[in-house]
Amino acid sequence: MPRILTGNRLETGDVLWWNGSDWSRHIRDAVAIGEEGEALVAELVAAERINDPVLIEVEAVADGWLPKTTRERVRAIGPSVRPDFALPSLTVDVI
Amino acid sequence: MLDNQDQQAVGAAVPPPLSDAPAPLRFRTDTPDDGPIAPLADFLANSNFAAVRLDPADDARALVPHLGRLKLIEVAFPKFRDGRGYSAARILREAGFKGEIRAAGDVLVDQIGFMRRVGFDSFAPAKPLDPTVVKLTLERYPYVYMKAADGKQPVWALRHG
Amino acid sequence: MYRYDQYDQAIVDARVAEFKEQVGRRMRNEITEDQFKPLRLMNGLYLQLHAYMLRVAIPYGTLSGTQMRMLAHIARKYDRDYGHFTTRQNIQYNWIKLEQFADLLDDLSKVEMHAFQTSGNCIRNISSDQFAGAAADELADPRPYAELLRQWSTLHPEFSFLPRKFKIAVIASDTDRAAIQLHDIGLQLIKNEAGDLGFRVYVGGGMGRTPVIGSIVREFIPVGQFLSYSEAILRVYNRYGRRDNIYKARIKILVNELGIAEFTRQVEAEWALLEPLGLDAPQAEYARIIAQFPEPAYDLAAPDTLDLSDPDFAVWVKQNVHAHKQPGYAIATISLKPKGGIPGDASSAQMDLIADLAEKYAQDEIRVTHSQNLVLAHVRKADLYALWSALAEADLATPNLDLVSDIIACPGMDYCTLANARSIPIAQKIAAKFEDLETQRDIGELKIKVSGCINGCGHHHAGHIGILGVDKKGEESYQLLLGGSGAEDTSLAKILGPGFDENGIVDAVDKLVAFYRTVRTGPSERFLDTYRRLGAAPFKEAVYA
Ligand code: HEM
Ligand code: SF4
Numbered sequence: 001m002p003r004i005l006t007g008n009r010l011e012t013g014d015v016l017w018w019n020g021s022d023w024s025r026h027i028r029d030a031v032a033i034g035e036e037g038e039a040l041v042a043e044l045v046a047a048e049r050i051n052d053p054v055l056i057e058v059e060a061v062a063d064g065w066l067p068k069t070t071r072e073r074v075r076a077i078g079p080s081v082r083p084d085f086a087l088p089s090l091t092v093d094v095i
Numbered sequence: 096m097l098d099n100q101d102q103q104a105v106g107a108a109v110p111p112p113l114s115d116a117p118a119p120l121r122f123r124t125d126t127p128d129d130g131p132i133a134p135l136a137d138f139l140a141n142s143n144f145a146a147v148r149l150d151p152a153d154d155a156r157a158l159v160p161h162l163g164r165l166k167l168i169e170v171a172f173p174k175f176r177d178g179r180g181y182s183a184a185r186i187l188r189e190a191g192f193k194g195e196i197r198a199a200g201d202v203l204v205d206q207i208g209f210m211r212r213v214g215f216d217s218f219a220p221a222k223p224l225d226p227t228v229v230k231l232t233l234e235r236y237p238y239v240y241m242k243a244a245d246g247k248q249p250v251w252a253l254r255h256g
Numbered sequence: 257m258y259r260y261d262q263y264d265q266a267i268v269d270a271r272v273a274e275f276k277e278q279v280g281r282r283m284r285n286e287i288t289e290d291q292f293k294p295l296r297l298m299n300g301l302y303l304q305l306h307a308y309m310l311r312v313a314i315p316y317g318t319l320s321g322t323q324m325r326m327l328a329h330i331a332r333k334y335d336r337d338y339g340h341f342t343t344r345q346n347i348q349y350n351w352i353k354l355e356q357f358a359d360l361l362d363d364l365s366k367v368e369m370h371a372f373q374t375s376g377n378c379i380r381n382i383s384s385d386q387f388a389g390a391a392a393d394e395l396a397d398p399r400p401y402a403e404l405l406r407q408w409s410t411l412h413p414e415f416s417f418l419p420r421k422f423k424i425a426v427i428a429s430d431t432d433r434a435a436i437q438l439h440d441i442g443l444q445l446i447k448n449e450a451g452d453l454g455f456r457v458y459v460g461g462g463m464g465r466t467p468v469i470g471s472i473v474r475e476f477i478p479v480g481q482f483l484s485y486s487e488a489i490l491r492v493y494n495r496y497g498r499r500d501n502i503y504k505a506r507i508k509i510l511v512n513e514l515g516i517a518e519f520t521r522q523v524e525a526e527w528a529l530l531e532p533l534g535l536d537a538p539q540a541e542y543a544r545i546i547a548q549f550p551e552p553a554y555d556l557a558a559p560d561t562l563d564l565s566d567p568d569f570a571v572w573v574k575q576n577v578h579a580h581k582q583p584g585y586a587i588a589t590i591s592l593k594p595k596g597g598i599p600g601d602a603s604s605a606q607m608d609l610i611a612d613l614a615e616k617y618a619q620d621e622i623r624v625t626h627s628q629n630l631v632l633a634h635v636r637k638a639d640l641y642a643l644w645s646a647l648a649e650a651d652l653a654t655p656n657l658d659l660v661s662d663i664i665a666c667p668g669m670d671y672c673t674l675a676n677a678r679s680i681p682i683a684q685k686i687a688a689k690f691e692d693l694e695t696q697r698d699i700g701e702l703k704i705k706v707s708g709c710i711n712g713c714g715h716h717h718a719g720h721i722g723i724l725g726v727d728k729k730g731e732e733s734y735q736l737l738l739g740g741s742g743a744e745d746t747s748l749a750k751i752l753g754p755g756f757d758e759n760g761i762v763d764a765v766d767k768l769v770a771f772y773r774t775v776r777t778g779p780s781e782r783f784l785d786t787y788r789r790l791g792a793a794p795f796k797e798a799v800y801a
Contacts (some may be wrong), residue, residue: 011283012353013307048288051303070678070732071669076303079350079670081598081680085336101326105498151499170389176377177292178417182494185414189533205278205295225286231277238263240407242535243414250263250407251541 003037004030004065006075007044007053015075016050023050027076028089045049064089096193108173109201109245110150111221112254118197118217120207123239127217128197146197147169156185160194169216181213188244205229208235257320257405257621260368267410268365271372275299275509276358283355297376298416300371301357304671308352310572311374312364315463316384316426317345317624320613321611324622326367328607335362339607341592341600343664343715345383345424345624346374350671372410377418379409379490383425385433386625388634389549392581395445396453398428399694400546401479404537408483413677415490419497420505423462426455433625435742437461437470438718440507441489446476454478454777459489459519463712464499467748468508471516473523479542484535488527492519504575523704547631552619558584558636568655569644573657575697577640586637588618591654595691598680599665600628609650610635617643626715626742627664627703629657660704664715669726669732675708677725677732678758685762689768699769702783705740717744720784721768722749723761734761738768738795739787752792754799764799771798 004027005018016023017030018040024030033040037055044053056072058065067073072079072095079094113134117127126256130145138147139157146167147157158168167189170180182195195217202220210218213234218224238250248256260268275295282292296302300311312327313592327347331339334356335349342348352360362371376379392400405424409415425434428445434441434787444459454476461470477485489507496514498504511519553565558581564570576589590610592600602610610630614622618632618641625631635643647653656662662782663686666672683706690696705719709726716722722737733755740749756764769783775794776786787795 007301009788010289010356013303013351016308051289069730071305071675074669074678078306079680080678081670081684091755104500104502104505106498135616145770170772171602174416177498177499178415178419179416181414182491189529196433206417209411209416211414218478228277228281232274235274236411237266240267240410241412249537251537253263254261254544255540 001057001062001068002032002065003055004058005033005037005040005053006030006057006072006086007050010049010051013051017076024090026087027067029064030058065095070095105174106175108201109173110148110173111220114199114218114219118195118199118219120218120229121195122211122216122222123195124245126193130166132167132169137236144205149180149183151177151179153183155186156190159190162187162190163193165192165194166198167195168192169197169199169219172198172202173229175201175206177204181209184214185212185244207241208232212239212243212245212247258315258399258545264407264724265365265368265442268368268370268597271370271411271785272358272361272365275361279354279358283549294376294654296354298373298376299361300374301352301354302375302673304350304667304673305669306671307350308354308357309671310349310352310357310360310371312347312349312369312371313363313374313381314369314624315406315493316345316399317386317626318380318399318743319622320367321615321620321622323367323369323778324607324611324614326363326369326472328611330360330363331607333363338601338603340598340667341624341628341630343626343628343666343713344381345386345626346381347624348667350667357702361599368522375421376416376421377422379412379417379418379422379424382406382409383423383434383439383626385427385429386623386631387433387578387587387633388428388552390580390585390587391429391431392579393431394427394429395447395548396428397546398426398445401443401445401455401482403545403548404483404542405486408486408537415494418490418494419499420507420647422507423484424702430744430747432742432744433626435718437746438463438467438715438742439470441486442470442731443482447477447478447481452478455482457482457485457489460508460516461746462506463715463717464506464565465503465710465712466508467712467717468512469746470508471511471682473520476688480539481536482530483537483706484531485527485749488523488530491526491530492522496522498774504767514728529584537746552634554582555636559638560584562637564643568648569641571697572644572653572655573640574651575659576657580634580635584637586635586640587626588632588635588640588643588726589657590632590652591656592652593656593662593687594651594654595661595687597651599663599683602630606650606652609646610652613643613646627658629662641719647762655693656696658701658703659693659704660690660699661696661780662703663687663774664703664705666707666715668706668713672708674711675725676727677708677709677734679708679714679723679725682723682725682734682758682761684766689762689766698779699773700779700782702769703741704765715742716740717748719749720782721765723765723794726755728755731757733757734765736761736799738792741782741784746794751794752796767799768795771795
């Protein structure tokens with residue numbers, strides 16, 4: 001399964017996805033991460049600006065990624081009970 | 096697992112190494128004791144020591160019969176979240192100990208206000224503290240709600256003084 | 257209500273300044289996240305799935321209209337226009353930004369509020385009876401004692417790094433509306449044979465992974481000494497509570513491992529040393545605080561009758577209104593469990609409206625209940641109709657108190673990092689199953705409580721029907737528990753059988769209820785009573801056969 005990199009921004013708590021050169025709030029912008037993932041996470045931990053950086057497993061879907069776990073799907077979209085807050089990458093029914 | 100709630104167990108944390116150097120941060124005017132610090136078991140077995148180390152699981156009350164010959168009691172904080180040392184210091188002050196009580200190890204600046212209140216009067220933090228932040232922290236609270244070991248009057252005493 | 261004096265305000269202001277400085281150090285990377293985490297947690301700030309979550313303390317669940325309006329303002333300005341009232345009588349916001357947090361705390365402090373000690377291994381917000389001061393069966397208002405505890409426990413220098421969190425609840429009647437036997441310390445105000453006031457002290461109750469009903473550590477401690485006695489309990493716990501395993505760190509485990517007799521002996525020995533130190537507040541302080549919870553200025557001419565000719569109003573009165581000790585008055589509960597809603601959530605507009613109504617009709621006082629509803633404790637019966645009409649327009653008058661749709665649910669996996677499964681959708685689906693209020697009333701009192709993981713924030717162990725989210729090979733799955741109660745007849749719910757998926761659990765509840773309706777002795781026998789009478793076996797049969 002492909003892996004992508006995520007974390008939360010220190011200043012805002014926002015859920016972020018690594019797009020290869022910067023962070024995006026949208027999971028559809030994420031890039032698959034290879035071997036270099038662990039080193040990237042270690043760097044982020046040491047820099048202390050992104051909280052809880054972690055690599056997660058995803059499945060490639062049309063126009064983006066679908067995380068394997070419900071937890072990460074909720075993070076990528078928003079609370080399943082508040083479709084009005086859903087971020088545009090995916091819709092709450094895939095949770 | 097991510098430790099989102101900051102709850103990892105502290106029981107197995109390793110205490111700081113023993114050191115005979117005086118504490119870098121000290122709120123006493125007497126000369127620091129320069130004798131060796133003994134672990135509790137050694138202290139109880141040998142009457143020559145004037146300084147002792149209490150680890151978190153040690154019973155501070157074991158020292159009560161010996162307070163007269165003690166100059167320094169060092170309380171170890173292997174991990175700042177292990178709060179047993181706060182009770183140890185206060186128990187020693189309640190028992191009348193007037194010598195130095197030192198907090199050693201994982202002592203963070205945001206804790207020393209509480210530590211002063213329960214009776215610590217010297218500090219040997221594993222990582223040095225910024226003196227300006229120390230000063231700010233200790234001057235922070237104009238009032239306290241409850242008695243502790245520092246003689247501060249709680250607000251109920253001020254209200255009905 | 258208790259009002260801050262210069263001392264209380266100075267302490268809150270200092271605390272806010274302290275946290276601002278701590279946030280500054282974190283933003284400048286002078287401290288690591290690991291060092292910052294306990295500091296923010298002690299100010300009620302968690303990092304959740306989507307953002308920071310803030311828990312604001314509502315001491316013993318009592319609020320003024322002005323304070324409620326500030327909570328609405330916080331929701332509007334710093335969050336997404338809503339808040340979540342919790343089972344511990346607090347409020348949580350789900351979308352807070354660290355960079356705005358200092359301003360938020362400033363705003364809160366303007367109305368004598370804060371978020372201190374709403375998280376972390378310290379003494380948490382003190383909870384109490386939502387009917388305090390209004391219930392006919394109480395000995396005295398318990399809240400002055402809760403306030404004494406609040407002050408004693410705020411920034412306690414010895415007890416801010418306990419083995420685990422510590423929760424205290426105080427009541428003053430035999431009917432327990434605060435689940436005191438499920439708290440680390442539960443205090444019930446009583447009179448001894450000589451007629452003196454004191455507390456019966458329960459210790460070691462709790463939910464979470466290992467639910468335990470509290471034991472009595474002392475039958476009677478005089479009111480004048482309950483603070484030093486609490487200090488003795490906390491000291492024994494701080495010294496000997498387990499620190500090697502976070503799942504065994506609560507005081508309930510210590511009490512169990514020592515046995516209540518030995519635990520009591522240690523507490524009494526500690527208290528014998530502490531009591532002479534003069535730790536207890538003087539009588540004058542008790543009097544000062546008690547004087548701030550006066551009887552409301554009742555309208556003695558208020559008629560004690562109600563016009564129930566509007567059938568919808570009559571239903572609401574029957575379900576959501578309780579008797580008040582003062583003739584001509586009533587206690588009204590505002591349901592935060594509307595059809596299709598999220599249990600405990602309220603929008604800013606709803607909070608503003610409730611603030612207005614409290615000022616107009618309810619002596620400017622609002623209470624939060626542990627079942628995630630709100631209470632207006634002193635309403636003239638003559639004003640009830642107007643109150644109800646205004647509530648109904650804002651979807652706040654659902655007449656479902658204690659009924660099957662009055663479900664407690666924790667945030668679950670929709671918000672919480674620790675969750676195994678979602679809780680809110682389960683609550684919504686069950687409520688939808690029993691949509692018809694006529695049916696709900698026929699079923700009668702039935703407390704369903706849903707937690708998204710073993711921590712049990714949704715009190716599933718105290719549910720007549722409890723539902724617990726578990727992780728089954730990466731899938732959300734739900735266990736079914738029966739027979740719990742958080743009231744004076746406290747009992748712990750037990751697992752009935754194998755778990756279910758989302759739809760399965762809803763069907764299972766449906767089957768349980770259908771079975772209960774066929775076997776109950778009559779409408780006055782509650783679901784819980786039937787379960788206690790028949791035992792688990794026939795219910796199990798009804799669900800799994
Ligand atoms: C969403 C963020 C939350 C987190 C991270 C959280 C975390 C926890 C944890 C870790 C425990 C177990 C503690 C232990 O047993 O030692 C717990 C218990 C509890 N929480 Fe929460 N909680 C959250 C929200 C809530 C909410 C919304 C409520 C109220 C609806 C609540 C009320 C409680 C209660 C009543 C308990 C049981 C206390 C006991 O064991 O005696 N929590 N929580
Ligand atoms: S019970 Fe579990 S899922 Fe629910 S709020 Fe508590 S910690 Fe989160």
